[in-house]
Amino acid sequence: MVPSCATASCHSDVARKAGVNLYDRDAGYKSLVDRHFVYPNKPEISEVLFLLHAEGARRMPPDFPLPEDDIQLISNWIAAGAKND
Secondary structure, three states: OOOOOOOOOOOOOOOOHHHOOOOOHHHHHHHHHHOOOOOOOOHHHOHHHHHHHOOHHHOOOOOOOOOHHHHHHHHHHHHOOOOOO
């Protein structure tokens, strides 16, 4: 299994850093949208993309950057309305 944001202990059910739990799909979606990390249809202002492109300790994940293809996938999902289905 390849680690992901939900399984690498950063946003899992165990750690819940920054109050964002991505372990559960519905709870993760709600926290991303309700806490304004994701603005559906608006990748240009979605905080999650700023965090994924950030430098140093502010970058998510902090230990290594996500591949640009993965970040683009997230950006495309947001641009398409960030549906939870």
